[in-house]
Amino acid sequence: MTPGSDQPVQSSVGLYGRLLAYVWPHWPRLAVSLVAMIVVAGATTGVAYLLKPVIDQIFIEEDETLLLLLPLGIIGMYLVKGVANYLETYLLSWIGQRAMRQLRDDLFARLLHMPLGFFSEHAAGTLISRLTYDVDQVERSITRGLSTLIKDTLTAVFLLGLVFYHDWQLALVSLIGLPLVIGPLARLTRKLRKSSRSSQLARASMTRVIEEGVVGNRVIKAFNGEDYEHARFHKESETHRKQNMRKAQATALSVPVMEIAAAICIALVIYYGGYRVMFGGDETTPGTFFSFLAALLMMYDPLKRLTKINPVIQQGLAAGERIFQMLDFHPEGNEGSRTLDRVRGELAFEDVWFEYEPGAPVLQGIDLEVPAGHVVALVGLSGAGKSTMVNLVPRFYRPDRGHIYLDGVDLGDLDLHFLRDQVAIVSQEVVLFNDTLAANIAYGRPDATREEVEEAARAAGVMEYVDRLEGGLDHVVGEGGARLSGGQRQRLAIARALLGDAPILILDEATSSLDPQSEKLVQRGLEQLMQDRTTLVIAHRLATIQRADAIAVMDSGRVVEQGSHAELLARGGIYAYLWETQFATPAEQSAETG
Numbered sequence: 001m002t003p004g005s006d007q008p009v010q011s012s013v014g015l016y017g018r019l020l021a022y023v024w025p026h027w028p029r030l031a032v033s034l035v036a037m038i039v040v041a042g043a044t045t046g047v048a049y050l051l052k053p054v055i056d057q058i059f060i061e062e063d064e065t066l067l068l069l070l071p072l073g074i075i076g077m078y079l080v081k082g083v084a085n086y087l088e089t090y091l092l093s094w095i096g097q098r099a100m101r102q103l104r105d106d107l108f109a110r111l112l113h114m115p116l117g118f119f120s121e122h123a124a125g126t127l128i129s130r131l132t133y134d135v136d137q138v139e140r141s142i143t144r145g146l147s148t149l150i151k152d153t154l155t156a157v158f159l160l161g162l163v164f165y166h167d168w169q170l171a172l173v174s175l176i177g178l179p180l181v182i183g184p185l186a187r188l189t190r191k192l193r194k195s196s197r198s199s200q201l202a203r204a205s206m207t208r209v210i211e212e213g214v215v216g217n218r219v220i221k222a223f224n225g226e227d228y229e230h231a232r233f234h235k236e237s238e239t240h241r242k243q244n245m246r247k248a249q250a251t252a253l254s255v256p257v258m259e260i261a262a263a264i265c266i267a268l269v270i271y272y273g274g275y276r277v278m279f280g281g282d283e284t285t286p287g288t289f290f291s292f293l294a295a296l297l298m299m300y301d302p303l304k305r306l307t308k309i310n311p312v313i314q315q316g317l318a319a320g321e322r323i324f325q326m327l328d329f330h331p332e333g334n335e336g337s338r339t340l341d342r343v344r345g346e347l348a349f350e351d352v353w354f355e356y357e358p359g360a361p362v363l364q365g366i367d368l369e370v371p372a373g374h375v376v377a378l379v380g381l382s383g384a385g386k387s388t389m390v391n392l393v394p395r396f397y398r399p400d401r402g403h404i405y406l407d408g409v410d411l412g413d414l415d416l417h418f419l420r421d422q423v424a425i426v427s428q429e430v431v432l433f434n435d436t437l438a439a440n441i442a443y444g445r446p447d448a449t450r451e452e453v454e455e456a457a458r459a460a461g462v463m464e465y466v467d468r469l470e471g472g473l474d475h476v477v478g479e480g481g482a483r484l485s486g487g488q489r490q491r492l493a494i495a496r497a498l499l500g501d502a503p504i505l506i507l508d509e510a511t512s513s514l515d516p517q518s519e520k521l522v523q524r525g526l527e528q529l530m531q532d533r534t535t536l537v538i539a540h541r542l543a544t545i546q547r548a549d550a551i552a553v554m555d556s557g558r559v560v561e562q563g564s565h566a567e568l569l570a571r572g573g574i575y576a577y578l579w580e581t582q583f584a585t586p587a588e589q590s591a592e593t594g
């Protein structure tokens with residue numbers, strides 16, 4: 001059922017390659033930013049180098065020409081560095097943003113064409129976070145990752161070169177101090193990472209409790225669960241506090257530990273370097289020593305950033321892996337290519353089998369004929385397979401065995417787009433987009449004129465409540481249509497289907513009861529909609545069943561009884577049972593039997 005889900009997790013090389021494919025089209029800019037990074041590293045090292053003539057020639061030898069030239073040189077160096085830094089950051093962001101827009105576009109396009117089964121297997125939140133959070137993580141690892149990896153490595157290497165150039169013996173002595181800095185830093189970083197992971201988990205647990213407190217507030221109230229929920233929240237909130245304190249402790253420790261270790265390192269250098277300046281002859285001048293020290297100190301920042309970049313890159317790669325896994329799912333296939341000039345709307349199911357999970361068939365040999373323009377009501381106990389059966393008509397799923405024909409043509413042979421144009425669906429949950437009423441009605445028919453929209457709205461009974469809304473048909477319905485009542489939403493869905501004017505209608509009647517007035521209006525809209533259309537309706541209302549041309553009774557994935565209301569009642573089978581227990585009011589039952 002889920003093609004693509006068995007994809008192997010890709011290797012890191014493959015992953016890098018695929019990420020690179022998004023960056024590569026921008027290689028000229030990448031090249032310029034690389035050059036800019038080299039310039040930044042060179043300029044930083046240049047500044048450290050200039051300290052030598054500053055001390056030796058200006059302070060000691062009191063050279064007046066250099067007194068003018070060197071300060072200008074420093075300004076020039078920083079100007080060059082500033083321009084290069086700007087270019088590098090700007091260009092990398094440009095590349096990162098372009099690559100991510102492309103990745104997001106590809107992902108969303110793929111998402112829209114996923115088979116329906118994909119959506120029942122993946123939580124909406126997870127999919128949304130792929131497109132938002134995960135893509136951001138990848139972007140961060142590209143821009144920050146590349147910049148740090150290349151620019152900071154180059155800067156550190158150039159500075160190290162300068163240090164060895166000035167005095168290789170002193171350089172070796174200072175390197176002895178390096179483990180002093182790196183050792184504690186590595187330990188602290190590990191601790192920090194662990195505590196930040198625990199803190200994130202604690203926050204997620206806490207958020208879950210908050211969410212349940214908000215979403216499930218009705219139930220909490222009904223069961224007097226406030227104290228229980230509060231205690232649960234307090235516990236999670238306390239865990240969150242403790243984890244955050246651990247993190248804060250590690251963070252607070254990291255600066256002093258680093259600084260003390262660095263101080264020991266510098267003390268070593270000053271002692272040995274000073275000794276060499278005093279007693280070592282000419283090769284180590286005070287200028288060399290200060291330039292050396294400055295280069296050493298300037299290595300601190302790039303090295304620190306390099307030690308921190310790995311988690312960013314790892315997170316980006318993990319996010320990239322999740323993104324590519326989603327991109328690798330197979331989209332819905334459109335094997336068919338046929339279209340029909342005029343669709344009458346005759347539907348026929350022939351020995352149709354279907355299973356969601358292997359070995360558990362939900363439909364087991366459905367046979368059903370729906371002549372053009374007829375209304376067939378599907379009834380049956382919950383889980384009998386009614387929704388599954390109607391979902392096969394717009395090819396949301398495909399039968400595992402058997403065939404479904406539209407006007408004698410196998411659905412599988414039809415072009416998917418064409419097929420879906422022929423089918424209107426009005427389901428229990430009306431999905432509305434956060435747009436105007438008019439735009440919601442015209443969804444799928446962007447070419448519809450205002451008159452057509454109004455006509456559909458009138459026929460569906462939308463006009464009867466539109467006047468009370470600000471802006472009339474141009475009123476924005478709110479997210480998910482939250483500002484409309486259940487009945488109003490249903491009438492809107494009916495208007496949408498009317499405007500679509502497809503020859504086949506699939507109707508999944510709402511089970512939730514509307515007030516009698518709303519019910520009557522919805523019913524009237526539905527009557528309009530079913531007119532001259534082949535209709536398969538999952539019926540929950542008596543009026544619909546009575547209006548149907550035929551009733552198909554489903555049980556355990558089969559059509560077990562077919563006929564008119566009277567015929568089926570007379571048979572005394574499942575339908576008669578459902579009639580007694582679900583559909584009819586006592587008065588109707590006695591009228592029927594009496």
Ligand SMILES: Nc1ncnc2c1ncn2[C@@H]1O[C@H](COP(=O)(O)OP(=O)(O)OP(=O)(O)O)[C@@H](O)[C@H]1O
Pocket residue numbers: 117120356357362380381382383384385386387388389
């Ligand atoms: N996406 C799915 N994945 C796996 N199993 C599913 C899926 N959708 C439905 N089923 C299973 O298929 C069977 C038939 O479900 P279906 O929704 O078609 O029944 P129904 O007759 O429409 O029920 P109801 O009237 O309650 O909506 C049920 O056992 C259900 O658990």
